[in-house]
Amino acid sequence: MNPVARREGVLVRELPGELLVYERGAHRAHCLNRTAATVFRNADGTRTLSDLARLLAPQSDAAEGEAVVKDALARLAEAGLLEAGEAAGGWSRREWVRRVGVGAAILLPAVASIVVPTPAEAAVTCVTSCVGKQDGTPCTCSGAPICTASCVTETCSEAGC
Amino acid sequence: MASVPIMMPLLRPGAARLGRIDRLGWSAGTCFDAYGLRFGVRTNASGLLDRLGPHLPPGWRASASPLVDQIFSVWVDPEDARRSRVYVGKDRRSRPADLAQALAVLESEIRQCVAAGAERRTFVHSGAVGWRGRAIVIPGRSRSGKTTLVAELVKAGASYLSDEFAVLDARGRVHPFAKPLSIRGASGCDRHARAQRVEELGGCCATSPLPVRLVVLTEYRPDGTWRPERLTAGQAVLELLAHTVPARLRPEASLVSLERAVARATVLKGPRGDARDLAQMLLRSVEKAASRGGAGERGTT
Secondary structure, three states: OOOEEOOOOEEEEEEOOEEEEEEOOOOEEEEEOHHHHHHHHHOEOOOOHHHHHHHHOOOOOHHHHHHHHHHHHHHHHHOOOEEEOOOOOOOOHHHHHHHHOHHHHHHOOOEEEEEOOOHHHHHOOHHHHHOOOOOOOEOOOOOOOEOOOOOOOOOOEOOEO | OOOOOOOOOEEOOOOOOOHHHHHOOOOEEEEEEEOOEEEEEEEOOOHHHHOOHHHOOOOOEEOOOOEEOEEEEEEOOOOOOOOOEEEEOOEEEEOOOOHHHHHHHHHHHHHHHHHHHOOOOEEEEEEEEEEOOEEEEEEOOOOOOHHHHHHHHHHOOOEEEEOOEEEEOOOOOEEOOOOOEEEOOOOOOHHHOEEEOHHHHOOOEOOOOEOEEEEEEOOEOOOOOOOOEEOOHHHHHHHHHOOEOOOOOOHHHHHHHHHHHHOOOEEEEOOEOOHHHHHHHHHHHHHHHHHHHOOOOOOOO
């Protein structure tokens, strides 16, 4: 089956040399580099791995090109951006560098992903998170597992905590 | 600071009712507008309203109508036997120990509602200053050292935009959200964080929106050295999105604002050490870029 990239429920924004994809339901956002973006854009179910490889690098060896496409598809699948098609990885990064050389590493696909925060997560401060709670209450405001400084207790005096 | 109008708020028709919260015996209230939203605050302690003005978001205006989008309620035990309660709508958010804490919680909750609900602006949890007609934006979580770095930039001559939110318009420009800086003491205790006006640092507030020249993604580390990596525009948008309050509510508008904000900006990421040294480096970096950019840039500082 030819690969099909996800089109439903995603918001796609083009940037120079990159693509941003926002999943509306899962609220995840992804940044695709040029190689991953080319595969994502063209994986429409009509193109084979070879077709996609030729789009990426018309001059390069077919096996190398397909390995890059497989790698891109694996990364897109891992990010939840592939609906159908082969998602098995191509060569490993090490294998790729060994076979093709460091100079070609710029062709390697990359997909960076985040879970987009809720409004409360994005704006949280220790004031809203910790006031009124006991010292040692798990704190969500700073990334620290435990908040000791801002969870106010009656022992907290004007001289400091 | 103008005093707040005395007016008991009412939710707009069709808004979800507040149930038993409405029956807690509210005796005083006020209504105000901010960023296209209308809010009400009500309380059973009339003295609270006298102290409310400095806790409202920058740019608030007294409202002529009692109909509001959201009601904040502050209940204070008249016998001082129980903790206060702060409600946002019908949700109880915290039980502060005293009125000062209640006001701090209320202030923070109102700002979060503004940040999430303002439809024509994209609020990014971030410090921001202006320098040579451009903005330096410092996104980060609470306690990442944003305010410290912003304060050092202001002391070094930058104009102040905010220590909490970079407020972006659809063109990606940063608007001032010049609340007093929240300076924590050596203990790091939020209860004793001091609200410091930018004038006390010898600085001034920016008065107009500024395009972004530099985005600095950093956290203080005691042994940190500023050797940043430079991010692409896409990576930068992803980093900013992680601090964007309305990202889930309005993803398309948020992405447009963020893309435009970083379109002409340098975006650097890495841990930092001393804030004073970094502040000087950042200003020099923007200055160099501005001199390369040539004429037509308006300085605000």
